[in-house]
Amino acid sequence: MVQFFRFTMVRAALAFFTLCLVSFIVFSLMELVPGDCAERYLAFKNSQGAQISIADIEAERSRLGLDRPYLERWTSWIFNAFQGEFGDSCILRLDIGQLLGQKVWLSVGICLGSLLVAYAIAIPVGIIAATSRNPYLNNGLRLVSYLGLALPNFLLALIIMLFSTVVFGDSLTGLFSPEYRDAPWNWDKIKDFLGHVWLPVFILGWSATAFAIQTVRALMSDEISKLYVTAASARGVSGRRLLMRYPARHALSPIINSLGFDLNRIFNELPIVALILTLTEAGSLLIEALARSNDQQLAGAIIFFLTGTIVAINFITDIVLALIDPRIRRSILGS
Amino acid sequence: MTENNIYDASVDQDAKDAYFTASQGQLIWTRFKKQKAAMFGAWVLVLLILSGVFAPFLTPYDPTIAGRDKDYLNGAPTIPQFCDDNGCSMRPFIYAVERERSIQTNFRWVTTVDTDKRLYVKFFVEGSPYKLFGMNFSTRLFGLDDGFIHLFGTDSTGKDIFSRTFQAINTSLAVGTIGVFISFVLALIIGGISGFYGGWVDSFIQMVTDAVRTIPAIPLFMALAAFIPDTWSAEERFFFISVLLGFIGWPTLARRVRTHLLTERNQEYVLAAQLCGASSGHVIRKHLLPSFTSYIIVDLVISFPYMVLSETALSFIGLGLKDPVNSLGVMLQNVTSADVLLNYQWYFIPVIFFIVLVMAFVFVGDGLRDAADPYGDTKK
Numbered sequence: 242m243v244q245f246f247r248f249t250m251v252r253a254a255l256a257f258f259t260l261c262l263v264s265f266i267v268f269s270l271m272e273l274v275p276g277d278c279a280e281r282y283l284a285f286k287n288s289q290g291a292q293i294s295i296a297d298i299e300a301e302r303s304r305l306g307l308d309r310p311y312l313e314r315w316t317s318w319i320f321n322a323f324q325g326e327f328g329d330s331c332i333l334r335l336d337i338g339q340l341l342g343q344k345v346w347l348s349v350g351i352c353l354g355s356l357l358v359a360y361a362i363a364i365p366v367g368i369i370a371a372t373s374r375n376p377y378l379n380n381g382l383r384l385v386s387y388l389g390l391a392l393p394n395f396l397l398a399l400i401i402m403l404f405s406t407v408v409f410g411d412s413l414t415g416l417f418s419p420e421y422r423d424a425p426w427n428w429d430k431i432k433d434f435l436g437h438v439w440l441p442v443f444i445l446g447w448s449a450t451a452f453a454i455q456t457v458r459a460l461m462s463d464e465i466s467k468l469y470v471t472a473a474s475a476r477g478v479s480g481r482r483l484l485m486r487y488p489a490r491h492a493l494s495p496i497i498n499s500l501g502f503d504l505n506r507i508f509n510e511l512p513i514v515a516l517i518l519t520l521t522e523a524g525s526l527l528i529e530a531l532a533r534s535n536d537q538q539l540a541g542a543i544i545f546f547l548t549g550t551i552v553a554i555n556f557i558t559d560i561v562l563a564l565i566d567p568r569i570r571r572s573i574l575g576s
Numbered sequence: 577m578t579e580n581n582i583y584d585a586s587v588d589q590d591a592k593d594a595y596f597t598a599s600q601g602q603l604i605w606t607r608f609k610k611q612k613a614a615m616f617g618a619w620v621l622v623l624l625i626l627s628g629v630f631a632p633f634l635t636p637y638d639p640t641i642a643g644r645d646k647d648y649l650n651g652a653p654t655i656p657q658f659c660d661d662n663g664c665s666m667r668p669f670i671y672a673v674e675r676e677r678s679i680q681t682n683f684r685w686v687t688t689v690d691t692d693k694r695l696y697v698k699f700f701v702e703g704s705p706y707k708l709f710g711m712n713f714s715t716r717l718f719g720l721d722d723g724f725i726h727l728f729g730t731d732s733t734g735k736d737i738f739s740r741t742f743q744a745i746n747t748s749l750a751v752g753t754i755g756v757f758i759s760f761v762l763a764l765i766i767g768g769i770s771g772f773y774g775g776w777v778d779s780f781i782q783m784v785t786d787a788v789r790t791i792p793a794i795p796l797f798m799a800l801a802a803f804i805p806d807t808w809s810a811e812e813r814f815f816f817i818s819v820l821l822g823f824i825g826w827p828t829l830a831r832r833v834r835t836h837l838l839t840e841r842n843q844e845y846v847l848a849a850q851l852c853g854a855s856s857g858h859v860i861r862k863h864l865l866p867s868f869t870s871y872i873i874v875d876l877v878i879s880f881p882y883m884v885l886s887e888t889a890l891s892f893i894g895l896g897l898k899d900p901v902n903s904l905g906v907m908l909q910n911v912t913s914a915d916v917l918l919n920y921q922w923y924f925i926p927v928i929f930f931i932v933l934v935m936a937f938v939f940v941g942d943g944l945r946d947a948a949d950p951y952g953d954t955k956k
């Protein structure tokens with residue numbers, strides 16, 4: 242128990258260290274881009290008609306604390322970031338936490354949903370594909386997984402939009418119907434939300450599913466030809482019971498390990514799919530922050546948050562794996 | 577009977593000799609040739625690369641605003657045909673189109689097709705001048721003496737989508753090549769140092785690599801690309817974007833190089849070289865690198881489509897390349913409007929080419945990976 246606790250602590254420390262490193266990279270990149278928050282805000286003011294001088298910029302800079310040394314600013318940024326405080330956005334002058342609010346949770350929810358859907362499809366299909374000798378099934382699946390790679394999610398989204406516009410006359414965009422957009426959460430809104438959310442979940446899950454099927458199949462076919470499976474079937478275990486109790490358990494633990502990176506891939510697609518399907522409630526805020534206003538404070542916060550989610554998932558999967566996989570548990574306990 | 581046997585044995589011996597004396601490259605090529613899907617992919621790929629390189633010759637018009645057809649905006653594709661109600665002709669032709677605005681059309685521009693007026697398609701016609709391999713040409717594969725031909729239609733400014741598509745293939749290949757090259761060099765250096773020295777250097781580099789890998793690349797990429805000053809020219813943007821792609825793509829390859837080096841550096845032949853007094857650089861260059869060139873080539877082919885797709889995604893949302901540089905993403909920039917979705921579906925024709933391009937890369941990459949695996953034959 243103590244050892245397990247120590248293992249958890251070490252993992253947590255590692256995750257924390259990774260986050261610090263990531264925050265340093267993100268922060269440095271945000272610093273490297275030309276112009277800072279003060280200039281940007283005052284340029285924005287200037288475009289609104291106010292007269293701006295160099296002295297104003299300097300005053301704004303010292304008000305925002307931008308004249309302090311680099312490392313000091315990074316330390317204070319990271320301290321605040323861990324408390325969920327990202328400061329004010331450059332242009333909008335609003336608290337970033339408030340600005341992102343439920344949008345972030347909606348986006349993360351959609352991504353996790355797609356991940357769930359992807360594996361809910363991929364695990365049974367992958368196992369069947371590995372065990373079946375049916376050439377049509379295997380070639381069909383191979384084609385699907387190639388397509389999953391060659392048809393990136395945003396092209397798929399475009400094609401679905403094209404198709405639905407031509408056939409149904411409705412482009413299936415948005416997350417809520419207009420009448421529910423600003424309404425408080427209630428049963429009707431949830432129903433409306435579920436009626437819209439399946440499409441982004443499907444589109445985001447599309448290439449993840451293709452990848453996952455490929456992985457599950459490869460892992461399963463590796464395991465299935467091993468001796469312990471033959472031994473088990475010689476003892477008279479057969480059918481689904483054989484698959485579930487022996488090779489599937491072994492094959493699936495590496496998959497748990499790679500969940501974090503699958504989530505990474507889905508996050509990659511989110512902003513663009515969100516833009517196409519006009520999900521203003523989700524990832525397209527990032528594009529807005531970047532393309533329209535060059536808001537580095539907001540962009541940094543979003544990227545940090547996304548990465549934080551991935552690091553958290555990686556941490557959780559490590560712990561879960563240690564709990565359910567006796568091989569790993571033993572290597573930790575060192576017995 | 578016996579003669580036959582001897583003959584068979586000698587043939588067998590020849591085949592064996594050929595097998596055992598074949599170089600790594602020959603072995604991979606032999607195995608690669610056996611895979612039909614991969615070979616097909618390779619042919620398609622070669623065809624697409626050639627059509628990208630010779631794009632100016634194969635297409636009838638300049639893909640930029642200079643080559644626009646100002647009388648045929650958002651025009652439907654004009655398909656050459658051999659026959660119509662007025663009889664057949666040996667030479668394919670299209671109909672002339674006319675654009676007019678008058679009281680009959682409620683003062684809007686209306687394009688009408690004149691089915692009585694044929695425009696014959698000619699081959700090797702003199703068109704607008706272009707540069708290829710630094711030389712000036714003006715002969716285009718096909719075109720019209722008078723009027724315009726638009727196989728894939730035109731866009732909202734009257735640019736020929738056919739010409740733009742081929743130019744876009746060219747651009748995507750160039751972006752991919754630069755990006756893959758940069759990430760390849762970075763991966764080789766970083767993975768090489770990490771794998772060759774091992775120990776704490778390795779642990780530290782791996783920690784950094786893992787941290788970089790957890791950052792979602794495209795959002796980060798968008799953050800960086802958004803800050804390109806507007807004053808940059810299209811070419812500068814193009815170069816910057818390709819370099820950025822390279823800088824983000826290295827961790828996966830670096831990891832693979834490192835893992836391979838870690839296993840290889842403990843092999844006897846490395847020890848032997850070191851005992852003979854070879855320097856680290858010599859061991860890396862002469863012994864370690866050749867041991868996994870084939871894997872690296874395979875990885876490069878596999879990572880190529882990702883570069884192309886990232887560029888497309890980025891340009892699509894308007895943060896990547898911009899007009900007059902053509903790429904698939906640039907061409908798809910405005911297609912989400914309802915107007916295009918309902919009325920101008922030929923905007924989507926280039927998508928087919930890109931799916932084929934990426935698929936071809938995936939097939940070839942997969943085939944190469946199987947072919948480069950020295951145990952591929954014995955496994956089954």
